[in-house]
Amino acid sequence: VPANVATRGSLADVLSSLAPARPGATGGVRVLAEVRDGLEHAAAEATELGGWAPDDPLRLSKGTVTWLVRCPRRALAAEDGEGLADDLVLGLVVDAAAKLATLGARRPITVQAAVAYLTAQGDPAVADHLDDLGPSAAPVLREAGARVARLTGAWPGIDGGWWPRVEEPVRARLAGGAVTVTGRLDVLLGGPPTDRPGVVVEVKGGRWYDGMRADGHLYALLVGLRDGLVPAAVVTVVADGTTHAERIRPALVRHAGERLELAIRAAAPVAAGEPPDARPGSHCSHCPARTDCAAGRTWLAEAR
Numbered sequence: 202v203p204a205n206v207a208t209r210g211s212l213a214d215v216l217s218s219l220a221p222a223r224p225g226a227t228g229g230v231r232v233l234a235e236v237r238d239g240l241e242h243a244a245a246e247a248t249e250l251g252g253w254a255p256d257d258p259l260r261l262s263k264g265t266v267t268w269l270v271r272c273p274r275r276a277l278a279a280e281d282g283e284g285l286a287d288d289l290v291l292g293l294v295v296d297a298a299a300k301l302a303t304l305g306a307r308r309p310i311t312v313q314a315a316v317a318y319l320t321a322q323g324d325p326a327v328a329d330h331l332d333d334l335g336p337s338a339a340p341v342l343r344e345a346g347a348r349v350a351r352l353t354g355a356w357p358g359i360d361g362g363w364w365p366r367v368e369e370p371v372r373a374r375l376a377g378g379a380v381t382v383t384g385r386l387d388v389l390l391g392g393p394p395t396d397r398p399g400v401v402v403e404v405k406g407g408r409w410y411d412g413m414r415a416d417g418h419l420y421a422l423l424v425g426l427r428d429g430l431v432p433a434a435v436v437t438v439v440a441d442g443t444t445h446a447e448r449i450r451p452a453l454v455r456h457a458g459e460r461l462e463l464a465i466r467a468a469a470p471v472a473a474g475e476p477p478d479a480r481p482g483s484h485c486s487h488c489p490a491r492t493d494c495a496a497g498r499t500w501l502a503e504a505r
């Protein structure tokens with residue numbers, strides 16, 4: 202894999218810069234073994250305290266990993282059920298458009314097509330939200346149209362040799378199944394059994410910030426643990442038009458493993474009945490627990 206895969210680039214740049222994988226390629230085997238050992242060790246120790254078992258495991262997703270690392274108390278907070286915000290709708294539409302583009306849809310990829318795709322996948326929330334807005338949906342639809350056009354304009358034709366897959370499930374079992382980490386990849390290209398290097402594509406709503414990279418790194422780790430081969434690159438495509446592409450280096454795999462270890466260890470005392478740590482920061486402003494959380498309220502008052 203060339204070292205010059207763009208750190209802010211496009212999916213097209215990444216795909217054209219990756220050389221075919223060599224037969225029998227074993228990229229990252231050593232770092233994967235090292236990271237797996239660390240995770241097994243952390244999961245076994247945490248399970249002693251957390252009391253999980255294969256028939257009642259600790260189940261982690263990318264969202265719970267993020268919050269266990271950032272603020273364990275937030276990881277346990279129920280969502281506030283305020284329904285879909287327009288920003289979230291834009292993210293979901295762009296996400297659906299990216300999947301249609303990856304699958305080589307033969308019909309034009311429009312906002313309507315993306316919303317229909319979501320509904321056909323059993324997720325009618327965006328269609329319902331737009332219906333509820335009625336005529337006031339016009340600005341949201343306009344913005345969604347601009348973002349879908351920008352995405353499809355930059356999306357490369359992906360030839361069948363990449364075996365384009367969307368919403369592929371991936372799972373790691375640790376401590377004999379007492380800890381499971383699951384994910385559903387937005388887009389996965391290449392990797393075994395193809396002769397191309399793996400490329401993980403994560404599509405995000407909202408606005409770009411550097412912390413968004415962590416989900417793609419976690420998924421690259423989970424794919425690596427599954428396939429025995431680390432994907433070559435992660436591309437994060439954001440609904441605000443940002444595309445961030447980066448080559449996966451051993452240090453990133455190690456860092457993703459350390460972050461996952463932290464999350465597993467943070468879950469153990471909570472499962473054992475201790476109150477979760479509250480770690481305030483700028484993330485408090487959107488936290489559903491903020492009205493009941495003294496640490497968060499103090500932080501927000503001081504920040505104001």
Ligand code: SF4
Nearest residue numbers: 272481485488494497
């Ligand atoms: S308000 Fe802040 S400190 Fe409190 S639970 Fe939420 S994110 Fe954590």
